[in-house]
Amino acid sequence: MVSAARLFARQGARGTSIDEILSESGTGKSQFYHYFSDKDELIRCVHAMQIERMLALHSVIFEQLDSWEGFELLQDTVLHLLESQRFQNGCPIGSLASELAASDELVRIDTEQYFDRKKAAIVRGLTSMKLRGELRADTDVQGLADFVVTVLQGAKLMCKVRRSADSASASFRHMMAYLRSHRTALA
Amino acid sequence: MVSAARLFARQGARGTSIDEILSESGTGKSQFYHYFSDKDELIRCVHAMQIERMLALHSVIFEQLDSWEGFELLQDTVLHLLESQRFQNGCPIGSLASELAASDELVRIDTEQYFDRKKAAIVRGLTSMKLRGELRADTDVQGLADFVVTVLQGAKLMCKVRRSADSASASFRHMMAYLRSHRTALA
DNA sequence: AGCCCAGTGTACTGGGCGGTATAATCTCCG
């Protein structure tokens, strides 16, 4: 499963054969078909696993999203994660979604829920900042959260294509500047 | 070639067979191998064609990017394009890049140049706004252009996954608000 | 007419794919 994830990131789900995954993981075919009914199920499981892995990895950060430092931490973490793979993979969830969202409805819905959960965490953080009076009362928390998710996802694609963090970090800088433009005098 | 593009958008390049393309376009195999040496070349040609098509389609808008109305027009055009395909495809260039950038270096580089050309058009527009005194003198034109490209790309992925323009249009709204926050008193 | 040849239709090939069948092995319990 972890082998499958690695290969999917490198060559896409459709571009990876079951035999390849098996030889990389050192297991046999009977094991595979014992745990999964077919390749599509494997793809969905890998995708769901990546989603849970990402959300778990960021869960601590998500709880700190009620401060500017929290958002800084979020973008730093994303950049470090991308750098640790030398900007070669971008976002495994986004990549798989791009490849399969149009043809596999279950993958599409799982991805949608992933974005929803990310957005919800951001909404929570921004809302409590608003309640504390750090954000202006007329701040569009929902739209802003969508905006953050969009920028994060776009930035990860930029990294993958450009093999560099330059565009992504510039985008993050501007995103943060915009977020901060909603702060009140008190904050 | 246009059939190939349509199928690639729906099921990805790796998920589309040559036979499928041929039966959809009503041509034979000998024609295909007369014009292309192999499938990879077709993929690259389709990708390059999509890039030129997109840039040509936006060329008029790119020339108007020296005004707020120009940017409004850009985002409206992108949204209309996405809507006309019922948000099922997102960005064909971004999708293909997500799928293949890690394994096909030529596709990656073509995509990078596509982003560069888009960015250059935005830089031109913002620079002339700056020279006319509509943007603050300390505006980071380069970074801002990267930011716009990133948001556009992220928004197109959001449309594809969510099958709705809500996230995208919220993101565009906030992007515009941020751009406008750089205007001078005179503008 | 006779020839040529770029362009086209189509049958074919070898290999790799997803998936299955079957036999061997391990594990647990009497």
Add this chain to the structure above:
DNA sequence: CGGAGATTATACCGCCCAGTACACTGGGCT
């Protein structure tokens, strides 16, 4: 020990894939 059931290795199957071979067409030239 012995046997039953779960787990695993491996040989295999049919299909579909990318790519090739080859026969055919029709228009231009002599």
